[in-house]
Amino acid sequence: MQERAQIASRYEAWQSIVEVQRWWRNFNGPHAVLDPKTIKNCHSKLMKTGSVADSKRTGRPSTSRSEENIKIVREMFTKSPYKSTCQAARESGLTRHTVMTALKSISFRPWKPRYCHEITPEDCDRRIEYGEIMLRWHGDCSELFDNIIWTDEAIFHVGGFVNCHNCHYWAEFDPK
Incomplete structure (x- = not known):
C-alpha cells in the first residue's frame, strides 16, 4: 500500500511515467520493472477515491466455504x-x-493406501527353505542363475492381486 501511494504521488508530482519508472529502478534495483498501467492505475485510484487500496469486490458470494x-x-x-x-x-x-x-x-x-503382505512366523522358515533350495540348485547347475533376469520392475503379490491405483482415502494426515 505504501509503495502504491509513493508511485501515485510521484506520478502526480512529475507527470511522467518514465521518471517514475527510473525512480523505481533506482529504489528497487536495476532489474525492477514497473508497468505503465500500474502507475496509471495507482494514480487514478488515488484521484478518484483518495486511497490506493483496492475497491471492495462485487459479485456472487462464495457458498463453497460456508x-x-x-x-x-x-x-x-x-x-x-x-x-x-x-x-x-x-x-x-x-x-x-x-x-x-x-x-x-x-x-x-x-492419500494412497500402501498394501503389504503381513509376515507371519511361518514365513521365516519358508524363506530359509527357499534359500537352501536355491543354494543347492546353484551348486548343481551354476549357469541357471545366469539365465535369470533380475529386475525390480515386477510386483509379486503373495496373497492375490490388489490394484490400488485408483484407491485413495481423504484425511488430514496419512495414518500409514
Whole structure:
C-alpha cells in the first residue's frame, strides 16, 4: 500500500511515467520493472477515491466455504474417508467444486493406501527353505542363475492381486 501511494504521488508530482519508472529502478534495483498501467492505475485510484487500496469486490458470494458446507463435507469424509468427491457431491447435493474446496479448507487431502503382505512366523522358515533350495540348485547347475533376469520392475503379490491405483482415502494426515 505504501509503495502504491509513493508511485501515485510521484506520478502526480512529475507527470511522467518514465521518471517514475527510473525512480523505481533506482529504489528497487536495476532489474525492477514497473508497468505503465500500474502507475496509471495507482494514480487514478488515488484521484478518484483518495486511497490506493483496492475497491471492495462485487459479485456472487462464495457458498463453497460456508460453515454449513464445510461441516457436511467433514462429517461425510470422517465417516467414510474412501468416498470419492463425485459420490460425496451426489449424496450431499453440493457441487464437486464445493466439496473439493471444503476438503481443502479443512486440510484434507487424498492419500494412497500402501498394501503389504503381513509376515507371519511361518514365513521365516519358508524363506530359509527357499534359500537352501536355491543354494543347492546353484551348486548343481551354476549357469541357471545366469539365465535369470533380475529386475525390480515386477510386483509379486503373495496373497492375490490388489490394484490400488485408483484407491485413495481423504484425511488430514496419512495414518500409514
